[in-house]
Amino acid sequence: MGKQPKTAITPTRAEDYPQWYQQVIKSADLAEVSPVRGCMVIKPWGWSIWENMQGVLDRMFKDTGHVNAYFPLFIPMSFLEKEAEHVEGFAKECAVVTHHRLEPGPDGGLVPAGPLEEPLIVRPTSETIIGSMYAKWVQSYRDLPIKINQWANVVRWEMRTRMFLRTAEFLWQEGHTCHATEEEALEETRLMLDVYADFAENTMAMPVIKGEKTADERFPGAVSTLTIEAMMQDRKALQAGTSHFLGQNFSKAQDITYQDQAGELQHAWTTSWGVSTRLVGALIMTHSDDDGLVIPPKLAPSHVVILPIYKNDEQRSVVLEYCDQLQKQLKEQTYEGEQIRVIMDDRDIRGGEKKWYHVKRGVPIRVEVGPRDIENGNVFMSRRDTGESNGVSRDEFVTQVGTVLTEIQSSLFDQALKLREDNSRTIDTLDEFREYFTPVDKDAPEIHGGFASSHFCEDAPEVQKVLGELKVTTRCIPLDQGQEPGTCIFSGKPSTGRAVFGKSY
RNA sequence: CGGGGUGUAGCGCAGCCUGGCUAGCGCGUCUGGUUUGGGACCAGAAGGUCGCGAGUUCGAAUCUCGCCACCCCGACCA
Known part of the structure; x- marks a missing residue:
């Protein structure tokens, strides 16, 4: 064996933060660049983190009275033109669909044919198309409020892209609500900001500052934009979620009106709010270290990985059997009201390599089990966040695993908060x-x-x-x-x- | 879109300035053996359109031009 690098990731954060970020993504197998410029392929491990985020957020949205629906990817270009500031904000970065057919070209390739009468844009956000539907759905004050969320992809043709933080296509949720009064819409805007802050701090273990954007940082077309801002480990700020009070700007532009109790025609008040796959980037830059990804337990695709250790076939069957039992026991334990997520890695590769594989992927707890542990009724446990590892009795480990995960979750938050406070x-x-x-x-x-x-x-x-x-x-x-x-x-x-x-x- | 950088085997790189025989190295992969509480060791092997396209030349990874992609910095943004 040659000289070992001290860290699993090179360069380290201190040496070259942007490069380190790329390497963490690669080492943890979260995502890859795609053949399409500015777009990324989210791989299973990365997707699983996003899926977990979606799960928690979706529950929170529903608990606050929202329902999911789906609106089209394509938006007639004329829709975008309706709200002046909105146009200005998004026109520059829109992908435009102008044809609906391909035909064989002169050089054996394909050429677009069948031009569209009205070009379609690929949604950069959906205020206009959703608003156009709301205009039809809303007649009376009895139709309000409407509180709909959609999980979708959007496209913004950015000049410069970075994995998860800014890609041409990204995934997000966008909530769009419509209210009878200004107070109610303002309350909604504030409520959803609280939901985001709650999610960031309690699920992602990422401390955020809740605040209002200044005019120049505001969402195009909004009256006010609320934001949660997080500090990354290079001390730069990342806007992690936004909630917009749109006033009557969109309802006037799109004619979303209702008759109030007095029979008067009124413009509705709307909001919109969203978080995106950027949160995965935020998660990486908040917690990961020079050995790779660190995932807070609440979002970890796997909480625990069991690594069986054996020398020969005889030991193999004993150890695997023991690990199998351990896995079953662990799955009977709960963390945050859900079954502990355990994987066993019994691939036939060397122990060290296997260990580092899971370190780089950020699994919160590793358990190594060999013949000696079995003899003593022990397991050898390591925490990804602190790196500390020690032998504990199997029974103790099984009963304590939920507690340890809780500790990891809060310790990650504390560490991130300390970084922000120190800076x-x-x-x-x-x-x-x-x-x-x-x-x-x-x-x-x-x-x-x-x-x-x-x-x-x-x-x-x-x-x-x-x-x-x-x-x-x-x-x-x-x-x-x-x-x-x-x-x-x-x-x-x-x-x-x-x-x-x-x-x- | 402006400035800088990179593009050579799955990954990380050397070679390029000062063109020259079968393009190297480390890690990984495969085979055999030795090991075994740990990112192993020894021996052997496989694996490359040197980003793409033109040009200069007897000859281009190397020089020239164009294009593309990625990374960093800027303008813009979730």
Whole structure:
């Protein structure tokens, strides 16, 4: 055996964060680039994480009174044109379908034929097509509210793509609701933000800041956009979910009207909210380490992997039998009200290789079982998050496995929260702000301060200038912290509150 | 779309500047053997349109031009 690398992933996070990210995805077999530019293939292990996310979110949506439905992939181009800001926001990145047939071309290939009368766009989001249906469905105040969610793919022709974080096609859910009053729609917007924050923190073990976007970061066509912002391990911010209060902008553009109790015709109030497969990227960048992926137990496709260890056929049958029993016992245990997910890896490959395979894929708990363990009634357990491993009695392990998973889940959250807290600062002078966001090392520009909480005023031109220079953006105006008046650090003008600033994805 | 980089075996890379015989290396794979609480060791083997297309040349992985893809930085965004 040659010299061992210290870490399973090269380069390490400190050496080259973007490369590390790519390597984690590859090593954990989450996804691959596809033959189609900007699009990715999500492989079974990665898909399974997304599936688990969907499962939890879907339950949460239903618990808050939403139902699922499905609307078309294609949207008539004219629909997009109805809401002015919406057009401006999305027109640049739309894929357009102009033909409905292919015919043999002169060079033996195929050429598009049968031009469409009206081009179709591939949905970049579905406000317009869903709104057009809502306009038909809504007549009376008795028809409201409508609270529909759809799980779908969308296409945004991005210039620059990154696995999971930004791909031309991505998967998401989009909730679209329609209400009789402004208050109710605002409440919905806020409620769904809470659902997202709850999901991020309690399921993904990823702490987030809930806040409102400034005007320039707002969803095209929205009156206000609420967001959850998370800090990745390179201290950059990632927008992890958004909830939009659309006011009457879309209902006016699309004529979604109802008769109120007085018989008056009113425009409805709408919201929309979504999270995407980007969350898988967020998960990777929040928890993974230099040995590969780390998955919080609540989302892990497998909670426990059993690795049988044996030397010969005689031991093999004994060990496999024992592991089989162990697996059955473990499956009788529960975690978060569900059966523990256990896999046994009895592939005929060497133990070390097998171990690292599962380390890189982020299985929360590994159990190695060999003849000696069996003799002593033990198992050898390792935790993926801390790397600690020790022999414990089989019975103890079986009864404690749920508890250990709970510990891992909360320890991952604590660790992520600590990273954010250690890299967040309240800043009250422009000099300190500049210093904070100027990279220590020009060749590793990702090493910078983190989050800054500072007073600012939205309309001052100085703000954009400084932010542009430093490549910093306003992440959000936090909702949960009390806002006190102060002085804008950029312009010196009076400010009504602080915003969180950071470099972002 | 602008700047930079990369593209050579499944993966990671060397070779390119200063063109030259059958294009190498590490890991992995296959076969045989030795091992066995651990990403093993020895021997042998398989595996390559050197991203694609033109050009220069007696000869191109190597030089020139064009194109494509990916990565990083920017503009834009979930």
